[in-house]
Amino acid sequence: MPRRLDILSGGAAQGLVGRLQADFERKHDCRIGGSFGAVGLMKDKLVAGEPCDVLILSDALIKGLVAEGRADASSVQALGGVKTGVAVKQGRAAVAIRNVDDLRALLASAPAIYFPDPVKATAGIHFQKVLQALGLADDASRLRTFPNGATAMAALAQAPEPDAVGCTQVTEILITQGVRLTGLLPAPHELTTVYTAAVVKGAREPELARALVAALAAPEAADVRRECGFE
Missing domain, CATH: 3.40.190.10 (Periplasmic binding protein-like II)
Incomplete structure (x- = not known):
């Protein structure tokens, strides 16, 4: 049975994950599951104990989760604004x-x-x-x-x-x-949010999770990120 990789992600990254998912699953013989939604809700799900290997949230939330010992600092990769x-x-x-x-x-x-x-x-x-x-x-x-x-x-x-x-x-x-x-949104009301991926401390599939974070942030995926709205 293929391994399962669970993610909790802000909705902003749903299109990016979707674009890369099939190739990643095929390459690593795995299946990606999890949830996309409001970043605050995704953090709540993690804290409540929902299975998760990879987080994709706002940079501020990821930094907070690293400080709390819930995310691996060495795995953190910014995906763009x-x-x-x-x-x-x-x-x-x-x-x-x-x-x-x-x-x-x-x-x-x-x-x-x-x-x-x-x-x-x-x-x-x-x-x-x-x-x-x-x-x-x-x-x-x-x-x-x-x-x-x-x-x-x-x-x-x-x-x-x-x-x-x-x-x-x-x-x-x-x-x-x-x-x-x-x-x-025009000035002074513009908003750019930086999204960041990280491996969860205690992930069930830590190496696979690191591979997904690397794939999302890879230079080879830069064009895909831009097409999906990341800068």
């Missing part, structure tokens, strides 16, 4: 977001705004603050929140409102059929 973007439904004309006024106008006119968990998800936490700064956080009837960016974008793709918009990390927008990236 991911910007936070704005999405519209596929088929809608692109909307330029050149500055804060453009962003405010787009969000103010949207009948519904889709974004990830404002408590556990990196992009959701940040975007909730953006809405507050723009004076748009009080109209709860327009706000649609979901456990992570991928589910938020999937819901946007199926939204009945043709002019609905969404916000999450660009990696999650790019992998979702039915939505398109229309722009990035």
Whole structure:
């Protein structure tokens, strides 16, 4: 029976893992399983004892888990930065977001705004603050929140409102059929999150886990990382 490698990953890395998974599984005669979602929730799963060999979380969370003795410091590899973007439904004309006024106008006119968990998800936490700064956080009837960016974008793709918009990390927008990236959050509200991979202390498959981290961060995978939205 093939070995199993379990990962707990932020949703931002789902597309990257998916692109490399088949080749890695074939090369190492293994199967990759696990969960993708809000980074805070993934940390909670690890702390609660869910099986995990590899973590892919925000750099800040990985550093904290290393300090707590939950992740192997010698295995840590940065995968790159991911910007936070704005999405519209596929088929809608692109909307330029050149500055804060453009962003405010787009969000103010949207009948519904889709974004990830404002408590556990990196992009959701940040975007909730953006809405507050723009004076748009009080109209709860327009706000649609979901456990992570991928589910938020999937819901946007199926939204009945043709002019609905969404916000999450660009990696999650790019992998979702039915939505398109229309722009990035402008200054001073821009957000770039660095994602980092690490092997869990006490991993059941430590060498295999190190091989996966190396494959994700390898120079040979640089083009794939860029195509998936990593910088």
